[in-house]
Amino acid sequence: MTIKIGDRIPSATLMQMTDGGPKPVKTDELFAGKKVALFAVPGAFTPTCSAKHVPGFLQHADELFAKGVDAIACVSVNDAFVMGAWGKAQDTGDKIKMLADGNGDFTAGMGLEMDASKYGMGKRSQRYSVLVDNGVVKQLNVEEPGAFAVSSAEHMLKQL
Numbered sequence: 343m344t345i346k347i348g349d350r351i352p353s354a355t356l357m358q359m360t361d362g363g364p365k366p367v368k369t370d371e372l373f374a375g376k377k378v379a380l381f382a383v384p385g386a387f388t389p390t391c392s393a394k395h396v397p398g399f400l401q402h403a404d405e406l407f408a409k410g411v412d413a414i415a416c417v418s419v420n421d422a423f424v425m426g427a428w429g430k431a432q433d434t435g436d437k438i439k440m441l442a443d444g445n446g447d448f449t450a451g452m453g454l455e456m457d458a459s460k461y462g463m464g465k466r467s468q469r470y471s472v473l474v475d476n477g478v479v480k481q482l483n484v485e486e487p488g489a490f491a492v493s494s495a496e497h498m499l500k501q502l
Contacts, residue, residue, distance in 0.1 A: 343453050344452070344453035344454060344484070345451075345452045345453055345454070345472075345479055345482065346479065346482065347479050347480065347481065347482055348478065348479060349478070349479050350477050350478055350479075351369055351373050351452075351472075351474055351477050351478075351479065352369065352448060352451030352452060353368070353369055353370050353451075354368075354369050354443070354447050354448035354451055355367070355368055355369070355447075356368075356369065356372075356417060356441040356442060356443055356448055357421070357422035357425075357441065357442040357444060358422060358425070358426075358439060358440065358441055358442070359422045359423060359425060359426025359427075359429070359440070359442075364422035364423070364426075364442075367439070367441060369448065370477070372413070372415065372439075373474050373476065373477040374476065374477060375476055376412040376413055376475075376476065377410055377411050377412050377413075377473070377474070377475045377476075378411070378412060378413045378414070378415060378473075378474045378475075379399070379406055379411045379413070379414045379415070379471065379472075379473055379474075379495075379498055380414075380415045380416075380417060380471065380472050380473075380474060381395060381399060381414075381415075381416055381417075381470070381471040381472075381493055381495075381498075382416070382417045382418065382449065382452075382454065382467040382468070382469065382470050382471075382472075382493075383395055383396075383416065383417075383418045383467065383469055384418070384419075384456070384458060384463070384466045384467060384468070384469060385418055385419070385420060385458075385463060385466060386418050386420045386424045386425055386427075386428035387424075387428055387431070390469075390490050391418075391469075392428075392431075392432065394490055394494070395416075395469070395490065395493070395494070396416060396428075396432045396434065396438065397432070398494050398495040398496060399414055399416070399438055399495040400432065400433070400434060400437060400438060401495065402495040402496065402499060403437040403438065403495075405499055406495065406498070406499065406502070409499065409502040410502065411473075411502070413439060414437060414438045414439065415438065415439040415440075415441050416434075416438050416439070416440050416441065417441045417442075417443050417448060417449075417467065418441075418442065418443065418466075418467060419443050419444070419445075419446045419449055419465065419466045419467050420442050420443075420444065421442050421444045422442040422444070424442070425440040425441065425442040426440065428440060443467070446465050446466075446467070449465075449466075449467040452467075454467055454468045454470055454484065455467065455468070456468045456487070468484060468485065468487075469484075469485040469489075469490065469493050470482065470483055470484040470485060470493050471483045471492070471493040471494070471495075471497070471498050473498060473501060473502070481498070481501045483497060483498070483501075
């Protein structure tokens with residue numbers, strides 16, 4: 343079942359690359375007492391994700407922070423090494439937390455999996471954005487397959 347507005351974010355452990363190697367990030371801690379703009383992508387280094395999704399959130403990060411967002415996070419069903427390398431390639435710095443959902447547990451808990459096996463990518467995340475306030479979903483923007491509009495930073499700014 344897909345998560346909906348008013349639901350709590352599922353408890354899961356994501357991974358974030360640090361200078362000391364991969365570090366676990368518990369969703370319960372990530373979202374506790376904070377307003378977080380999270381967006382999910384089907385894959386690191388993929389065309390739309392790299393050309394539009396991450397750059398949009400990076401470009402509008404200061405505006406999101408000014409509107410009360412405490413953190414911006416990007417999650418993908420990739421490993422922490424790939425997400426770390428992608429964050430460096432996109433120059434996200436400390437503005438966007440690049441989080442790996444290597445086994446897809448968080449994505450499955452959100453009910454937002456997609457099967458990209460026909461593209462050789464296996465189980466992945468749908469493209470979406472979610473505004474989370476203290477662990478509770480306040481806005482949920484799930485894209486139609488192949489689309490990029492409602493999960494953008496620009497759309498989320500309009501919702502704040």
